[in-house]
Amino acid sequence: VTIAFSVVLTPVTSSDLYAQGTSVTTDWTREAASQIRLDGSNTAPKIDKDKLEEITSEFIIWDTWPLQDKNGHPAVVNGYKIIFALSVPKGTIPGKRHDSAEIRYFYSNDGKSWRPGGLVFEDGKALGSRQWAGSFVIDKNGRVHMFYTATGRKGEERLSYGQKLATVTADILTNKSVAFANWSNHKVILEADGTYYQTEEQAGYGEFSYAFRDPSYFLDPKTGEEYLLFSANSSGTLEERACRPEHAGTAEFMRTMPSEAKFYNGSIGIAKAVNDDLTEFEALPPLLEANCVNEELERPNVVVKGNQYYLFTKTHSNKFAEGIDAPEGLYGFVSESFTTEYKPLNGTGLVIANPDDNPYQSYSWMVMSNGTVISYVDYVDVDGKDIQEIGEQSTEYQIEHFGGMLAPSIKLSITGDRTSLLGEKKQGVFK
Numbered sequence: 515v516t517i518a519f520s521v522v523l524t525p526v527t528s529s530d531l532y533a534q535g536t537s538v539t540t541d542w543t544r545e546a547a548s549q550i551r552l553d554g555s556n557t558a559p560k561i562d563k564d565k566l567e568e569i570t571s572e573f574i575i576w577d578t579w580p581l582q583d584k585n586g587h588p589a590v591v592n593g594y595k596i597i598f599a600l601s602v603p604k605g606t607i608p609g610k611r612h613d614s615a616e617i618r619y620f621y622s623n624d625g626k627s628w629r630p631g632g633l634v635f636e637d638g639k640a641l642g643s644r645q646w647a648g649s650f651v652i653d654k655n656g657r658v659h660m661f662y663t664a665t666g667r668k669g670e671e672r673l674s675y676g677q678k679l680a681t682v683t684a685d686i687l688t689n690k691s692v693a694f695a696n697w698s699n700h701k702v703i704l705e706a707d708g709t710y711y712q713t714e715e716q717a718g719y720g721e722f723s724y725a726f727r728d729p730s731y732f733l734d735p736k737t738g739e740e741y742l743l744f745s746a747n748s749s750g751t752l753e754e755r756a757c758r759p760e761h762a763g764t765a766e767f768m769r770t771m772p773s774e775a776k777f778y779n780g781s782i783g784i785a786k787a788v789n790d791d792l793t794e795f796e797a798l799p800p801l802l803e804a805n806c807v808n809e810e811l812e813r814p815n816v817v818v819k820g821n822q823y824y825l826f827t828k829t830h831s832n833k834f835a836e837g838i839d840a841p842e843g844l845y846g847f848v849s850e851s852f853t854t855e856y857k858p859l860n861g862t863g864l865v866i867a868n869p870d871d872n873p874y875q876s877y878s879w880m881v882m883s884n885g886t887v888i889s890y891v892d893y894v895d896v897d898g899k900d901i902q903e904i905g906e907q908s909t910e911y912q913i914e915h916f917g918g919m920l921a922p923s924i925k926l927s928i929t930g931d932r933t934s935l936l937g938e939k940k941q942g943v944f945k
């Protein structure tokens with residue numbers, strides 16, 4: 515995808531480019547991803563779960579996000595910081611937690627010790643049969659806009675996996691504790707359209723990877739436009755897709771393209787807000803696709819530093835296509851334009867890798883605007899088992915080896931198109 519920037523004088527948006535018939539989507543190529551290597555600049559310190567503390571003894575938690583202001587800074591509301599996390603009661607088989615996830619919140623006066631606030635949404639009101647990750651922002655009037663994934667159908671008897679982006683708003687009440695009140699109605703804001711983003715039907719209802727989830731709010735400081743980023747897959751059925759030179763990166767990588775690579779179609783989608791209430795969004799072409807490289811790019815978010823946009827996502831080692839050996843990790847891309855021309859950070863995209871001797875220790879990293887990265891403890895000390903084998907172990911094994919709590923935060927240095935790890939911080943620290 516080459517765009518003749520020399521002739522473009524005014525800032526172009528992806529809708530303009532799309533109208534001109536120009537592709538704006540960046541490809542994460544096999545060439546870039548094939549060069550991924552673990553080293554001291556990207557490998558996280560080994561986690562010792564016994565030294566960690568839980569913020570709740572009743573629930574396991576995983577994907578976690580703080581309440582943010584519209585510029586992406588963790589918000590402080592009357593002295594309180596608030597975080598939200600996917601949760602299930604302790605005792606749930608960790609591998610089955612996605613089937614009954616609910617969003618809980620925790621609040622803190624000091625940003626270190628967290629008190630449980632309970633479930634965020636009013637009983638029975640949230641959309642979907644369960645709720646997956648999202649992002650919650652507070653506007654200047656104190657109204658909280660909550661964007662989340664509604665998965666499955668409300669009240670369904672047989673679990674289904676359809677995913678929709680949903681929203682609801684509420685006020686925050688703070689006194690000796692933190693609570694939410696004056697709720698709006700929950701509303702679906704976006705479903706996969708089959709043109710930019712693969713529908714569940716195109717994906718063969720669970721036969722192949724399908725994502726349309728993890729909305730993440732982003733205000734572009736250069737234009738004032740508001741967006742949601744989300745995790746998706748490139749559109750079309752498997753028969754309609756093909757691996758092309760732009761997915762390979764070089765003629766050599768095209769020549770050696772494995773035939774199964776076309777199963778891999780992870781993408782990062784965007785939708786632009788078309789009203790000030792943030793209840794109507796228009797889907798735009800994806801920011802990035804990993805066609806023939808990776809099938810699942812989760813929880814994307816963007817951080818702005820200087821003149822650059824940093825796009826982050828996370829993925830599992832087993833989501834990479836054949837021929838690419840890459841770790842469970844945080845991956846990232848950088849561009850001077852929000853909608854196009856991203857380059858993989860560090861030349862490959864790898865930003866944080868789990869160490870080789872604890873390859874599933876942490877997941878779902880989220881980069882804050884100051885470079886601090888939070889995540890949760892996934893499976894630890896699994897003695898060389900891969901994720902498939904872990905899933906086949908007994909309930910007791912899974913419970914014993916699953917963290918289900920906040921991981922130590924990591925401080926990231928970000929300069930130009932390079933990143934490196936500066937060290938570990940306490941669990942749940944955003945500073």
Ligand code: FRU
Nearest residue numbers: 577612646647728812813878
């Ligand atoms: C990442 C993730 C998200 C999803 C959630 C479901 O850990 O897979 O993409 O929203 O977990 O539990």
